[in-house]
Amino acid sequence: MTRMGPVTALLDATGLFFKSARDAFPGAVAADWAAAAALDPGAVGPEGAWRLDFRCFAVADPDGAGWTLIDAGVGPADGPGAPWCPVPGRLPQLLTTAGIDRADVHTVVLTHLHEDHTGWAADAAGRPFFPRARYVVQRAETTALDRLDPVWDRVVEPLRAAGQLHEVDGRHRLRPGVTLLPTPGHTPGHQSVLVERPDGRDVLVTGDLLVHAVQLAAPGVAYAHERDPVAARTSREELLARAADSGAVLATAHLTRPFVDPPRYGPPAVGG
Numbered sequence: 001m002t003r004m005g006p007v008t009a010l011l012d013a014t015g016l017f018f019k020s021a022r023d024a025f026p027g028a029v030a031a032d033w034a035a036a037a038a039l040d041p042g043a044v045g046p047e048g049a050w051r052l053d054f055r056c057f058a059v060a061d062p063d064g065a066g067w068t069l070i071d072a073g074v075g076p077a078d079g080p081g082a083p084w085c086p087v088p089g090r091l092p093q094l095l096t097t098a099g100i101d102r103a104d105v106h107t108v109v110l111t112h113l114h115e116d117h118t119g120w121a122a123d124a125a126g127r128p129f130f131p132r133a134r135y136v137v138q139r140a141e142t143t144a145l146d147r148l149d150p151v152w153d154r155v156v157e158p159l160r161a162a163g164q165l166h167e168v169d170g171r172h173r174l175r176p177g178v179t180l181l182p183t184p185g186h187t188p189g190h191q192s193v194l195v196e197r198p199d200g201r202d203v204l205v206t207g208d209l210l211v212h213a214v215q216l217a218a219p220g221v222a223y224a225h226e227r228d229p230v231a232a233r234t235s236r237e238e239l240l241a242r243a244a245d246s247g248a249v250l251a252t253a254h255l256t257r258p259f260v261d262p263p264r265y266g267p268p269a270v271g272g
Helices: 030-039 091-097 139-144 150-161 213-217 229-246
Strands: 002-004 007-020 049-060 067-070 105-109 134-138 165-168 172-175 178-182 191-195 203-205 249-251
Touching: 007 091, 030 213, 134 139, 134 178, 139 165, 150 165, 203 229, 229 249
Parallel strands: 067 105, 105 134, 134 165, 203 249
Antiparallel strands: 002 007, 007 049, 049 067, 172 178, 178 191, 191 203
16 A cells, blocks of 8 residues: 555556557557656556556545545456456455545545446445445436446445435535546546645546556547547646646556656646
């Protein structure tokens, strides 16, 4: 586990993606790949494979009374992510090692509703994995989710039935120092999380706004599985510019480094 102030990175799993890196980012050029390899050498797998981490983040309350969890990992062996994720994940053991009781997690932020970010949200019987938590997601995300998507039956419906699904619209302050920032594009209701630190650098949890270091080297490079590549690029450029301007550190779900600096040069300004 790695910590950045109140934010603890929890590595649920590591594995190889089902596409090569170049297939996943077809618009990247040789210079982009060279820069990406320098930024995140651990992501370079054998014969062009993409090695990636699957990471959640726990944010401690200032008074130490509870926790906010950002994303819920790949989940167990029987979860929706099983067809392509390196299941089972390790999140339950990691929480124990970190001294985090599931009952002390009062909020679970789901950056979006893909299988590798919702795996430990609920079990096969529909019971919320975090029994006292509100699970916070953008309304645009649940509205856009296909009812045939396995995450609907495994996560959305059980959490809604339990009264623990909280849908929000747009920028939303969870508590002082923790704010949800809409960053659509990867999915319609994708959100990132700003954790403000008065005694240190702010942390921006990117979710899947940034999935590979090639997008850190060249923010305009699209990922093959972005729902709206134009919106995703705008969101990525704006968030990276914000991080560069404020000096915030990026907390990444899939790079093999949990905390990275934004590009020094910053992405181009929107409209510039």
